[in-house]
Amino acid sequence: MSVLVYTESEQGAFKKTALEVASYAKAIANELGTTVTALAINANDTNALGAYGTDKVLNVKNTQLDAFNANAYAEVIKQAAESEGAKVIVVSSSADSKYLAPLLAVGLNAGYVSNVVEVPSNTNPFIVKRSAFTNKAFERTQINTEVKIVGVSNNSFGLVESAGSASAEDFTPSIPDLGITVESVDKATDKVTIADAEIVVSAGRGLKGPENWGMIEELADVLGAATACSKPVSDLGWRPHSEHVGQTGKPVASNLYIAIGISGAIQHLAGINASKVKVVINTDTEAPFFKAADYGVVGDAFQVVPELIEKLKAFKAQQ
Amino acid sequence: MKILVCISHVPDTTSKINFTEGDTKFDTNGVQFVINPNDEFGLTRAMWFKEKQGANVTVVNVGGAETEPTLRKALAIGADAAIRVNTPAVDGFSVAKQLANVVKDGAYDLVIAGRESIDYNGGMVPGVLAGLLQANFVTNCISLEIDGVSVKATREIDGGKESVTTTLPLVIGGQKGLVEESDLRIPNMRGIMMARKKPLTVVEPIDTDVETTSVSFEKPAPKGAVTLVSSDNLDELVSLLHNEAKVI
Numbered sequence: 001m002s003v004l005v006y007t008e009s010e011q012g013a014f015k016k017t018a019l020e021v022a023s024y025a026k027a028i029a030n031e032l033g034t035t036v037t038a039l040a041i042n043a044n045d046t047n048a049l050g051a052y053g054t055d056k057v058l059n060v061k062n063t064q065l066d067a068f069n070a071n072a073y074a075e076v077i078k079q080a081a082e083s084e085g086a087k088v089i090v091v092s093s094s095a096d097s098k099y100l101a102p103l104l105a106v107g108l109n110a111g112y113v114s115n116v117v118e119v120p121s122n123t124n125p126f127i128v129k130r131s132a133f134t135n136k137a138f139e140r141t142q143i144n145t146e147v148k149i150v151g152v153s154n155n156s157f158g159l160v161e162s163a164g165s166a167s168a169e170d171f172t173p174s175i176p177d178l179g180i181t182v183e184s185v186d187k188a189t190d191k192v193t194i195a196d197a198e199i200v201v202s203a204g205r206g207l208k209g210p211e212n213w214g215m216i217e218e219l220a221d222v223l224g225a226a227t228a229c230s231k232p233v234s235d236l237g238w239r240p241h242s243e244h245v246g247q248t249g250k251p252v253a254s255n256l257y258i259a260i261g262i263s264g265a266i267q268h269l270a271g272i273n274a275s276k277v278k279v280v281i282n283t284d285t286e287a288p289f290f291k292a293a294d295y296g297v298v299g300d301a302f303q304v305v306p307e308l309i310e311k312l313k314a315f316k317a318q319q
Numbered sequence: 320m321k322i323l324v325c326i327s328h329v330p331d332t333t334s335k336i337n338f339t340e341g342d343t344k345f346d347t348n349g350v351q352f353v354i355n356p357n358d359e360f361g362l363t364r365a366m367w368f369k370e371k372q373g374a375n376v377t378v379v380n381v382g383g384a385e386t387e388p389t390l391r392k393a394l395a396i397g398a399d400a401a402i403r404v405n406t407p408a409v410d411g412f413s414v415a416k417q418l419a420n421v422v423k424d425g426a427y428d429l430v431i432a433g434r435e436s437i438d439y440n441g442g443m444v445p446g447v448l449a450g451l452l453q454a455n456f457v458t459n460c461i462s463l464e465i466d467g468v469s470v471k472a473t474r475e476i477d478g479g480k481e482s483v484t485t486t487l488p489l490v491i492g493g494q495k496g497l498v499e500e501s502d503l504r505i506p507n508m509r510g511i512m513m514a515r516k517k518p519l520t521v522v523e524p525i526d527t528d529v530e531t532t533s534v535s536f537e538k539p540a541p542k543g544a545v546t547l548v549s550s551d552n553l554d555e556l557v558s559l560l561h562n563e564a565k566v567i
Contacts, residue, residue, distance in 0.1 A: 096476070098442055105443070142531065179456075183483060185480075297548050297549075297553070
């Protein structure tokens with residue numbers, strides 16, 4: 001009856017979202033008066049989960065699962081859920097988890113709700129609050145099925161530590177036909193991704209050309225931030241699609257979002273609305289972004305950004 | 320190759336979002352409806368398969384008669400036929416179940432749906448459909464090549480992309496990248512005229528469970544005014560972000 005949480009890892013180490021969904025699972029388990037079981041696939045060290053409320057870890061080690069495969073991962077989580085008798089399964093909003101969750105829903109005859117931003121307001125009936133209309137609204141959704149899958153929106157719940165330690169046991173699922181073969185992965189391993197980032201530095205057409213992104217990347221480095229861009233910038237091919245944030249791109253729910261040379265089209269603002277603190281740097285005082293931002297600097301990015309980098313370096317050096 | 324493109328009928332991206340009936344229904348008053356952008360990238364890629372590889376392209380929507388103009392637009396863009404499953408789209412699961420029935424009836428090789436609709440953002444339909452059909456599935460798909468039954472696809476992942484190979488039958492969750500924004504087609508007069516003569520078949524729904532129910536909506540709290548910082552005084556910005564906002 002425990003709550004099952006899928007804690008994602010990369011290269012053997014838990015992602016930050018894994019600890020967040022574990023924290024969330026603990027909060028649901030408290031409401032339901034039960035325990036938390038985490039499922040870890042090819043993670044090196046699962047001890048960290050105990051500090052976020054996990055009681056038991058099911059450890060899967062299998063070289064067939066080295067590359068992510070939605071079908072196989074969904075099947076493994078299904079077997080773990082059945083073995084634990086779990087009625088609530090918690091996953092993150094990473095690209096991989098959003099890929100596997102609908103397949104898992106079919107496998108378990110479970111209702112799945114994505115982009116959930118809070119712990120259920122009620123567990124009988126089971127009602128969760130989720131973001132919809134690209135963060136322009138919230139929807140309260142009731143899950144009617146016996147088994148329920150909750151996809152937690154990144155950075156919506158945060159990390160909640162709780163005293164405790166997790167026991168670990170090996171779990172050996174059977175692996176189905178993969179159906180899909182991964183040929184290659186193209187990913188900068190030393191960069192923070194938008195999904196995982198606490199701070200996102202984003203730039204738009206105000207930068208005038210792709211050759212001017214050096215200072216954006218430097219600012220992101222100083223802050224440990226991910227880089228992102230507006231839709232026109234990705235349409236022009238200045239930056240890859242994976243950096244495009246907005247209604248038809250990626251949603252951003254960071255703690256801090258810094259928009260440089262982005263005017264703030266309604267579709268862009270919707271995509272970043274879930275970010276907690278927004279800073280805009282723009283020469284145009286009439287830019288719509290100033291109405292959506294918490295802090296604004298009216299000025300030329302080519303002067304403000306290099307100076308801000310220096311100020312932040314000095315600030316970091318003092319910390 | 321028979322392709323089915325699933326079309327969601329959604330408010331235009333510039334729409335003001337409001338609710339009626341005690342915040343339980345989306346207010347369609349004054350809202351312009353369009354083909355879901357993620358679906359339109361897929362539809363445009365399907366047109367490429369039609370023109371270069373002789374594919375036959377059907378579009379489908381689960382919804383009431385009010386969604387037919389959106390299907391007609393898809394026909395005007397170049398789809399060969401349209402199907403409307405005559406029932407309101409209630410939740411992702413029930414929509415996928417209706418679509419699975421259409422796929423089985425029509426023996427489609429490739430199904431393309433948007434990775435999510437831009438209104439409810441559920442992101443369920445292509446995955447549940449693939450699960451119900453036991454078909455191969457690639458979502459967040461940003462490139463798709465098909466040769467016989469062999470498929471090469473690229474999926475956007477967090478921070479990069481992944482290239483995969485698989486086989487038909489296949490379900491795709493499409494998005495921008497499948498074609499570029501500049502490849503999207505605006506229907507011309509000839510397309511619009513031809514669309515009037517193309518078949519739009521209305522089929523009755525099958526029985527299905529509803530797994531999730533929308534209870535109510537709310538809008539985010541209005542935010543306060545922006546705090547402006549002089550570009551000569553960026554120390555103040557750093558200080559505000561550290562001491563007031565506590566984000567650095």
